[in-house]
Amino acid sequence: MDWRWDFTFETVLPRILPGLWVTVEVTFLSFALSLVLGLFLMIARRSTIRPLSVAAGEFIEFMRGMPLVVVIFFLFFLLPEIGIFLAPFWTGVLAMGIYNAAPVAEILRGGLQAVPKGQWEAAHVLNYSTYRTWRQVILPQAVKPVVPGLGNLLILAFKETPLLSFVAVPEMLDAARRIASETYRFTEPLTVVGILFLILSLFSAVLIRLVERHLLTETRHGK
Amino acid sequence: MSRSPIAILVPLAFLAGLYFAVFSSVAQFLPALLNGLTVTVSVAVPSILLAYAISLLAGLGRLSSIAPLRWVSVVYIEVFRGVSLLVVLFWLYFVLPEFGLTLSAYTAALLGVSLNAGAYGAEIVRGAVRAEPKGQYEACVTLNMPPLRKYARIILPQALVIAIPAMTNMTIELLKGTALVSAVTLVDLTAAGVRQNQLTYRTVEIFSVLALIYFCLAQIVRFSGARLEHVFNRHLGER
């Protein structure tokens, strides 16, 4: 094996680190979009209007079996055809935002279901208004079980960003592939990308575990 | 899953028929997509079997009382859960030859997909084994069950049934993962779709058919999982 450190530090890292920034941007922007869409999807899913809840349910089910790269390619090809011209970056944000909306909706729904039915009934017999019921009884209890799920999904989203290199979003893997095609050296760029992903995923997993533990102790003190 | 597969597949077949009727262009690109589908399936099926085997080995390895076995499992699980499948695929195909190990595109795809899914599966197996009630272990102790028999006959058969729903999801994720094997130059269903799209620009039709096929594959996995769970859970009652 022939690993060149000068190449690693002088060419690979300086070109991949900006890609890392793009990766982080895409992750958070698309996740914010997923949260908003997921919230609407969850509300539609719980709606009493049957066609709406059925449609939301089918959409979630449908998206769960669909590879993300299919969604990415679809938007990438479709948008220009219908006259919408976006930079690949924003197409990527849109694709990942839509794709992860379904799991977000499921996690939010799970959080609401984790609130015992007795809590709704207690708020009802105490004559709480709908607003007060949600604000003071339901949401505070629903948030805690939701956090670890959303955290894990965020890490998953982070790990899915390299798929955007298929449509030339300049994230880390795209940068690595460009370096490789210019220099015919695959070892350093691809290994550096792999190690960066590993470090960041492990780091964020630890972070989520800390947040989770913090929430748990808070609940215990709360009682 | 309470819905019967027929209730899902019949409307799907109907929709597929509708597509043929409305979009005659489907006939143009469908053969290419079906070729892609055979590649997808030929990667997915052996990968699924391999991933299950890896899940079991690494999951049990992580619970092992033998420390080196535990370390190897932990490192494997954390590395493959931490790094994107796409990066792994590139690495196996383009970097591994640098270490003197050249894999064919098919082998690299198979290994990448199954090692990735196996890392998630290992955590599922571990969770299921640990979810086994303490009383089962204690009964094994008082009945003097030898360790190997204890796992093979008592703990694993129960744990694997508990693991079926999560393993079903893992299998669907694996199936979705095969859509990335174009990274190692295989022309799978997705890659075939993209190619056809560049030839015909029938974006909506092509991607609808693509989505339908993936949906059907996922439904097949989901249905098999539900069946399996039903069969094995028949006697176990509420747990």
Place this chain on the structure above:
Amino acid sequence: MANEKIRFEGVTKRFGALTVLDKLDLSINDGEVVTIIGPSGSGKTTVLRCLMTLESIEDGLIRIDGEPLNKMESEGRLVPASNAHLRRMRLKLGMVFQSFNLFPHLTVLQNCVEPPIFALGVTRDEARSRAQELLDMVGMGDKQAHYPAQLSGGQQQRVAIARTLAMQPEILVFDEPTSALDPETIEEVTSVIRSLAVKHSYTMLMVTHQIAFAHDISDRICFFDKGRIVEQGPPAAVIDAPTEARTQQFLRKVAQAR
């Protein structure tokens, strides 16, 4: 005097800062039926779990037939027991759990047939005919092909007793065998245990809250509190005419609860 079967010598068990068994001395003769009663949290069940080697003990020695259980002799000294030693010693012991702990994925017959094959090395035919005999004895002969989840609690516990007997132990340990049962199925289990105590020569050690049942079948009652034996003797003494204030108080509470 009969032979000593089990002997606890200064057995101490702690969970963290909590001392559950405090230098327990207890001797049980061959064929004797001993029942431990006492308030919850008094360490009754821990005695059984230490005997079954489900818990390790911090200090002291347990002997069975004079041979150390939690230790073994090596070059004239006592060293911590190896797994092989524990396995060999455990062959003399059989335990019936409060929560049955049947294997839910095996049929009633398989539950009773498989353990002896693995642990005793008997042939499948041998194990099967013995299991069928035992299932007949506990009145479960017609349910051989059922799975545990298809049975009532009382039925499951009778199967668990048959499974324990299939291992041909010399000592039977019962950990609150009726506590997880619906009231109407308690009788079917106690009558099986009673017949074991009366008709067979097993040495039995039991923890139960069924005071009347304990009175019926026991040769000796030990009243346990805070990790120690407060009072022991024949049922006619300990239950009918207790001398210790704590025993009197406990029995009064149990009687009131009825």
